[in-house]
Amino acid sequence: MEQTETLLAALISPEREPQNQTQLSLELSIAEATVKQRMGEIYSRFSASFPELDHHAGAGKLRILRTRLIQKYSQPSQPVVAPYPEEFRSLIEEKIRRFCGRQFVFETFQQFITDNPHGYFTIVGDAGMGKSSIVAKYVSEHKSPCYFNILVERRNRPELFLKSIRRQLIDRYQLPNSEDADLPTLLSKVAAKLTDTERLVIAVDALDEVEQEAGENLLHLPTTLPNNVYFLLTRRPHNLGQKRLSVSPGVPVKELDLRDSEYVDFNQDDIKEYIRYVINTDSEYKDELRNWIQTRSISDTNFVEQVANKSENNFMYLRYVLPAIANGDYDLSLKQLPDGLQEYYQNHWVRMGMEAKPGQLMEIVLYILLEIVTPIPCEMIAGIAEVDECDVKQILEDEWVEYLKKQNVDGEIC
Template sequence: MDWQEFLKGESGTHELSPEQTETLLSALLSPEKAPLNQAQLEVKLNTSDDNVKKRLGEIYKKFSKSFPELASQQGAGKLRTLHTKLKQKYYQPSQPVAATQASNSSPYPEEFRSLIEEKIKTFCGRRFVFETFQQFITENPCGYFTIIGDAGMGKSSIVAKYVSEHKSPCYFNILVERRNRPELFLKSIRQQLIDRYQLRNSEEADLPTLLTKVARKLPAGERLVIAVDALDEVEQEPGGNLLHVPKNLPNNVYFLLTRRPYSLDKKRLLVEVPQKELDLRGKKYVNNNQDDIKEYIEFVINTDSEYKNGLTNWIQSRSIPHTIFVDQVANKSENNFMYLRYVLPAIAKGDYNDFSLTQLPDGLRQYYQNHWVRMGMDAKPGQLMEIVLYILLEIGTPIPCEMIAGIAEEDECDVKKVLEDEWVEYLKKQNVEGEICYTIYHASFLDFLKAKREMDAKRKIFKEVNQRITEYLEKRMA
């Protein structure tokens, strides 16, 4: 079936009128070409701008039953989203979902549900990544596809978005939560595959056996894609592939992987099937990354109910042209989404009211350093805020406020204020067996703190923190 016939079928399924069908076919000329904009459609259809807007609005409304994102998304980008969704459906039928899974309230593993939902909430762009991956699985009978990028470039969000759209089996390695061991990965994937494909007598099966069983159950034309995030955070003894993934795969089985860069001598994924790496830092993707960064900035300014008013006021009070603000913040971000996650809310909340556009920090590391200085960390070394951060850094796993206060030998109320006021943006709060625990939110901030520790290795505070941790644990074991 060609593209236009496919679109006609989708139009019938979604009960589009003849005029709406004509508009859809004209706007989405092919899977490869970008959609026409409203001005182009006005000329092509020989109708008014109002008619084009009205028809597109009805199209989005009808397709939102299949693609809920269209209902929540506002402003520019809806047509691109619809194009992407239809293209994915055209090239790759949806994964089959077993009845046991369909009855659950969430299509994701419960352990990763909140992570996925958070990551996709403000997801923008990355179409070039999904299209390159789609091309890979179209051209190869099986294989491994790895996305490479620095901390904050959106690798986890890409995996979360793919999983949310395709309901693929998935695993997110999370170092600070100690969910990064091969046995935990196998246990999770095994259960997902058993539930999804109703595999019998597979409770103790290894990964190659599971994949072979699934491959035999796949209907013609369907594929299994297993998405695995953050290979660089895996904790595993030397020898063998990371997470013990097999060197060979059955036909129609693929892995979508992400990792941070590492040197060739540290490579731990050796396979005998097709593989491809997409390095987000590559020169060929500079323009793609910039476009996606700008799309995210536009999304926050125009759509994010929490921050759009504050951002608009900051921009207008300085008489900055909208496009200049977007372009300069995009350049300062150095193609890092984590930079935007911190800087845009900080602007909206007034943290940069005394700053001009050119004075905003350049890059994520400078943002962390500027915040460190603003919090008075260099002026007053050894204060409670610093001690709390280094306790979290040294412990490395989610711990409750009570434990942090015990190690710091400080009042629990004072420690809680640090956790939920001073450093709330940088910490993750989660419920662990009925107890609220805290960890450092993102690997980029973890790297920043580690660099501080290495640069100031002789400072007394590090020895004190480690000594207090040792004494606290010894008391608890006594």
């Protein structure tokens, strides 16, 4: 409470610097030494969120802290809108349910916004490195307009992207006569409404899943941007010849590649934080995981270290392996857990019996699902495979029940 009281008093005046301890001392009726001690404790506690406080020596820390708090928490005066589009609600909520870490990504992006009047910022990483979760977390905290390209749902076309973003911007910024506007026009209209301190960030996930004719920017993203307008993008790695984002000279562009050596330690720390969260806090799996750990006389530290190493810094590995351990799929020691996603899937393939009879019906059904992509009734699968429907139903409802979700499509269960 004492720290809170001191911080609030210090933040009342934006021009007040931390060395002006005399004013705070008089206002709070405490000694200057006490003010100095409290402010030091405040900076120490906030340094976890804003590491530059630790690296900044001398005066100016209060101004840095105030600026960062405004950037992170200030709410611009604009119409109340839904936190994110209904079409992506379930995806976002699932992605952020066990979200941990990634602070270095958010800080780098925030610095990009601070340093540039507009621009494109792209997060690059392999499958399973948490790119979609990073975007979902940013959107959930900042209520940014967003679009998630989803190949398997055929939600990955430029016209669908424009339709969704157009509706979000119209609703958020009250843009009249914009129902048919293209993206550059929409961005210009929004930019004209922004104050000097407001920013528009549009988050777009999985550019690598976009389905579009070659020759133009993916999703027809504009080559120029108005001031105070930024795009936060994600994609998997590609060859230089596959680059699909071109901008005009002078438009700032930055990539953060999660695979770079400078981020190895950050990635490892976030992986460990995720594991600790699941085994200590997650209501769905923590009890079973703690029992698994304790019955094998493994220390928490050892469990976290070994699973983190086996994950190869891949969150998708943890997403599948930790629940599998909790569900009793691995009645093994830590050393026998699969190393990395490839070995995990190989073990899983064997456990499903897929190697027992090459070319068997299960394999055929899997290939049909992969090719069709959209929800499909059991009868249609059986027709394509030219087998009895009961045989297919046994696979879907007995063998694979944990991997599939039933949907009612025009009266048929798919």
